[in-house]
Amino acid sequence: MSNPRILILGPPGAGKGTQSVNLADTYGVEHITTGDALRANKDMDISDMDTEYDTPREYMEAGDLVPDAVVNAIVDEALSQADGFVLDGYPRNLEQAEELEGMTDLDVILSLDVSREELVDRLTGRRVCDDCGANYHVEFSPPEAEGVCDECGGDLIQREDDNEESVRNRLDVFDENTAPVIAHYEDHEGFVAIDGEQTPDEVWDDIENAVDEHAE
Template identity: 65%
Template sequence: MEKHILLLGPPGAGKGTQSKRLAEEFGLEHVTTGDALRGNKQMDISEMDTEYDTPGAYMDAGELVPDAVVNKIVEEALSSADGYVLDGYPRNIEQAEVLSSITELDVAILLSVSEEELVDRLTGRRVCPECGASYHIEFEPPAETGVCDECGATLTQRDDDTEETVRDRLRVYEENTEPVVEHYRDRDKLVTVNGETTPGDVFDSIVDVINS
């Protein structure tokens, strides 16, 4: 059965993990803005009167890809999907309005997680600078503290995983995405799921919402 699902939630809420599982469970396309951008780096956008002629040129220059370009890429990704779970878009009210004009959602599911829990989750992340493996000091620690299981390199904390940066990211998310949450609440599309339980319980709650 074709389903159109949007997952909303702050950084660290578990959208990526849950989206992947949902895509597998229901045979849906997992559409994220990051993947859609990477998959369409060479898309010709010269007719859009933008600074660059491809999304990849923005990415190579380390610049934000304009909303109009992101909208076009998401529209392209959704047009070829029978059913989808959308993760990481829309990030603001303008994108939400564009999304409404190109597709009809069945449900928008908000993963609710407290700020303190999000800070714990995000500041505990450690990554391997050599092979890219990712760990968490509390939830998924390496066998030996501070050492990568895969290649033995010393694990590091990314600059954007420090507490100050994390709280700043959460504040920006709140400012941009709160209007998006209200947009779907006003249209009776929003269902809130407790994102602080185990990943398995969160998944079961999401499946219950979709099946109901």
């Protein structure tokens, strides 16, 4: 198939980022995330949208949440420029899902299923180098020396939003806002649920089979 249009869904810690990179590399499509799309279009003129600021950059520099209407417009722009894509991190709610239907037709919708306790283990076990930003995991990808970055020798820390309380709160937010999006797509002919608790290679095998089956 050529230039498939893929949506990947799943909670924080499910492995969307890792598998999105695999999809982009294997099928030669754009990996589109809301964060990347915002950064790429931060100077987009939104003065006709009756928003507080005239560009996304002004929201970002002020530390304010970018309104859904602006995010929708930016994702629409990014998709219109992509010759095939894997969309990761959007839509986050049903309203955005409805907007997406007006932007493009999807070939494949991948939903990574991972149990809540497995997600908590994955996210609370993450460690980040305080100096260079390299990522580790206490169980799955530990450093050679505990608490020390292999790359630069810096201290490994647990980010504030990776403590158990914060992680469970993030998962609650996902359940409330984004889980209904998955239910929304379950009747789509290209929808495929993937067991995200397998090894990354096994997950990738299932994803590749799903794309090959459903994309033209």
